[in-house]
Amino acid sequence: MALNALDRHIALVGFMGAGKTTLGAQLAERLDRPFYDVDREVEEAHGAIWDLFAERGEEAFRAIEADFVREVCRRTTPAVVAVGGGAVETRGLLRETGALRVFLDVDVDTAWQRVQGSPRPLAADETEFRSRFERRAPLYLEVADAVARDLDGVTLAAAGIHHEPGALERLGELVPGDGPLALVADSTVMGIHGPRAQEALGDRIASIHELPPGEEAKQLRVVDRLWSELALDRGGTVVALGGGSVTDTAGFAAATYLRGVPWVAVPTTLVGQVDAGIGGKTGIDIPQGKNLAGAFHWPSRVVIDESLLETLPERERRQGLAELVKTRLLAGKDLDVRGAAAYKAALCLRDPHDRGVRQWLNLGHTFAHALEAAAGFDLPHGDAVALGLVAALRLSGRDPSALDELDPQPVAVDRDRAWEALLRDKKRAGGAINLVLLGDDGPVVERRPADVVRAALDTLIA
Secondary structure, three states: OOOOOOHHHHHHHHEOOHHHHHHHHHHHHHOOOOOEEEHHHHHHHHOOOOHHHHHHHHHHHHHHHHHHHHHHHHOOOEEEEOOOHHHHOOHHHHHHHOOOOOOOOOOOHHHHHOOOOOOOOHHHHHHHHHHHHHHHEEEEHOOOOEEOHHHHHHHHHHHHHHOOOOOHHHHHHHOOOOOOOEEEEEHHHHHHHHHHHHHHHHEEEEEEEOHHHHHHHOOOOHHHHHHHHHHHHHHHHHHEEOOHHHHHHHHHHHHHHHHHOEEEEOOOOOOHHHHOOOOOEEEEOOOOOEEEEEEEEEOOOEEEEHHHHHHHHHHHHHHHHHHHHHHHHHHHHOOOOHHHHHHHHHHHHHHOOOOHHHHHHHOOOOHHHHHHOOOOOOHHHHHHHHHHHHHHHHHHHOOOOHHHHHHOOOOOOOHHHHHHHHHHHOEEEEEEEEEEEEOOOOEEEEEEEHHHHHHHHHHHEO
8 A cells, every 4th residue: 555645544643642633633734634633523422531431431432432533534535533542552443444644753751741630531640641651652653654743744754755864774664565676766876876775675676777867867768768678567666766857757657667666756856855756746858848748656655865965966956946945935934855845745645636736836837847948958957947936926026036045047048949838838728828926825826918928938038
């Protein structure tokens, strides 16, 4: 089963005081899903939990709790469910629901500080409280698909994203399943990180595939060669190690080989870790435009190891910074790599096929893709995005000086070719262009007349 909650309920498990109710409500709002707090639902139907414990005992309460968890998880609309702290002791309950199980980890001192003095029946005695904590801790870990401590952590877990410095060394544990693996990387990354990845994956590696660096990897001839070299069955997995070009290409190959095999993204660049490696969009370029051939194919897991960024050249770091700045503009606040990844993950879970709020992530990209195509894909993506953000901010009535750290400079490309590429872009609708702009309350998708959009594009061209 996939290690994400794309079409699954999310069950938050953990001890009393772990924050299941608070974080559960916040996660449900972030993902636009229903939220059910099991303790609250039981109380509404049967009265105060402490009265249930006193009158009918803990065993009767557990039976009522289990019935409600089963009933909620049979509903077709994916929800967030905060499960009682003792539900883990009900044999097999959490596994049989099919929900993605996220363990909210908390230390015992913090948990006791949060619940002492409350009317919870199992929080009356500190010694018993600590004893139960110790007994249940291994049970939570045994049943959990992922472990988290805060809202961003739960969001990442829901999207199947594992964020951990040094995670490359544990790649063998983090790639789901036990079938054969095809490791795909470009020549540069293979030389830097390939040996450690191969050591971590061990004898599961069935084949190794080297792609050309950068946008050159996103060509049909490269995918054609990769298809012909792959020798996986449907139990195999493609592991994409590299920047956005590698994850786009390898993910597309995985989406189409044998009509779809699992894949794992291990982004090694800043742009990959905050954007390209997340959300299941895969694709390649054709002469008429960027990413015009592709598929939605959600990775089985995304492994984000920020220590891999230490070897990133400054030029590549700047390319990723443009995507990070874009995400900060959308969120309306400062974000680090982890926060930006969680922001994108939430939008993609809400809108996996890019028909609604996920389109916000295209801020500046309608212009950026047009400039890249006009440059024959010789313009670095981050430079193109920086210019696209300039146009988006101007059309939003905002000061583009917020982008000064990106130092966007007009590029010398053919104006007509850029305009033709923009008109072929996936965001066009009739005689107007759909653009993501920033409104008073955040990002919006608006149609702007073609002449207005062309004038904005022209300002980006030297």
